[in-house]
Amino acid sequence: xxxxxxxxxxxxxxxxxSRRGAETxxxxxxxxxxxxxxxxxxxxxxxxxxxxxxxxxxxxxxxHAYFVLNKPAGxxxxxxxPQGRATVADLFPETSRRLFSxxxxxRDTTGLLLLTDDGELAHRLMHPRFHVRKTYVAEVDGVPxxxxxxxxxxxxxxxxxxxxxxxxxxxxxxxxxxxxxLTIAEGRKRQVRRMxxxxxxxxxxxxxVAFGPLTLGTLEEGATxxxxxxxxxxxxxxxxLSGQGEA
Ligand code: URA
Numbered sequence: 001x002x003x004x005x006x007x008x009x010x011x012x013x014x015x016x017x018s019r020r021g022a023e024t025x026x027x028x029x030x031x032x033x034x035x036x037x038x039x040x041x042x043x044x045x046x047x048x049x050x051x052x053x054x055x056x057x058x059x060x061x062x063x064h065a066y067f068v069l070n071k072p073a074g075x076x077x078x079x080x081x082p083q084g085r086a087t088v089a090d091l092f093p094e095t096s097r098r099l100f101s102x103x104x105x106x107r108d109t110t111g112l113l114l115l116t117d118d119g120e121l122a123h124r125l126m127h128p129r130f131h132v133r134k135t136y137v138a139e140v141d142g143v144p145x146x147x148x149x150x151x152x153x154x155x156x157x158x159x160x161x162x163x164x165x166x167x168x169x170x171x172x173x174x175x176x177x178x179x180x181x182l183t184i185a186e187g188r189k190r191q192v193r194r195m196x197x198x199x200x201x202x203x204x205x206x207x208x209v210a211f212g213p214l215t216l217g218t219l220e221e222g223a224t225x226x227x228x229x230x231x232x233x234x235x236x237x238x239x240x241l242s243g244q245g246e247a
Contacts, residue, residue: 007031008041010051014058030054048228057226064118065099066227066235067092070219071113073205077104088113091222102126102211103134103187111136111208112216114235115224124239125212131185132238135210136192137171140201143178144170148199152182156198160188163195177204212238 011022011031023041025031031038032052033045045051051058059065071077071088079089079100088101092115102114102122116122125132144152152168167183178201182192193203209216213234219225227235236242 004044004046006041007033007038007043007045007051010045011053011058014051016053016058025053046229048226050226064116064121066118066232067099067115067224068214068216068219068227069113069115069224070216070221071105071110072221073108073110076107077101077113088115092224105208106190106193106206109206109208110221111206112211112214113208114211114214121236121239121241124241125235126187128186130239132212133183133185133210134187134208134212135181135183136206136208138180138182138192138196138203138207139205140178140180140196140203142176142201143173144180144196144199144201148201149180151199152195156195158188158191158194158198163188163191166195183210 007026008019008022011017011025012019016022017025026041026043027039029037029039030053032055033043034050035052069088069091071091074086075091076085076087078087081087085107092099099115099117100122102116102125105111105113114122114125124130149168149170153166155163155165157163163184164186166185167181169181170178171181172179180196180201182195184191184195188194192206196203214227214231233242
């Protein structure tokens with residue numbers, strides 16, 4: 001999206017209506033920018049602004065789409081489940097894009113999930129070579145002691161091999177329960193749950209709070225937002241794509 005583009009032009013380019021038709025759509029109060037109804041066709045929109053018509057997000061025709069979802073528990077990370085279970089696609093605004101998730105969260109894990117139609121960026125972000133860091137907050141059974149925390153930080157040996165060094169912090173402790181913050185640069189299946197079980201502290205609840213340069217911020221559970229241009233640039237940087245092509 002061009003910086004500061006007029007709303008009716010944006011809608012016309014996105015195929016909502018002709019430019020004249022888009023003016024009518026705007027004037028009739030059917031268009032919202034970042035959640036606020038806008039009735040002036042000349043209103044300018046920029047990259048990162050969320051434009052919706054009748055409550056449905058409209059994506060610009062060119063460029064890629066990037067969304068963050070705060071995934072609730074109980075949803076499978078897939079856009080289509082043959083078994084008919086609830087999926088993250090159910091939480092997602094309908095768009096004409098073929099979005100897919102960058103990596104997965106277990107059905108019972110909550111938190112930050114990136115969805116995009118940018119295959120190259122997604123591929124790189126998931127590739128071990130780029131060591132994209134993911135931060136999780138886990139509520140666990142029991143209180144890990146210093147030896148447990150050191151073991152997690154150094155690496156523990158799971159059935160599929162040793163884990164790479166991680167950052168670990170005991171955030172809170174209570175009666176028979178604790179909160180641990182863990183940052184890993186790998187993405188093996190159920191890795192955080194397996195690491196914590198390995199040191200004798202099974203996970204009760206797990207949430208991802210950061211993915212590379214992205215953080216959840218104040219996004220509510222079940223809600224989505226589009227990435228800002230700065231966030232897309234930071235992701236491209238994390239994937240070794242900075243300075244190449246679009247930002
Ligand atoms: N590690 C896990 O164990 N589960 C997730 O969903 C993500 C990381």
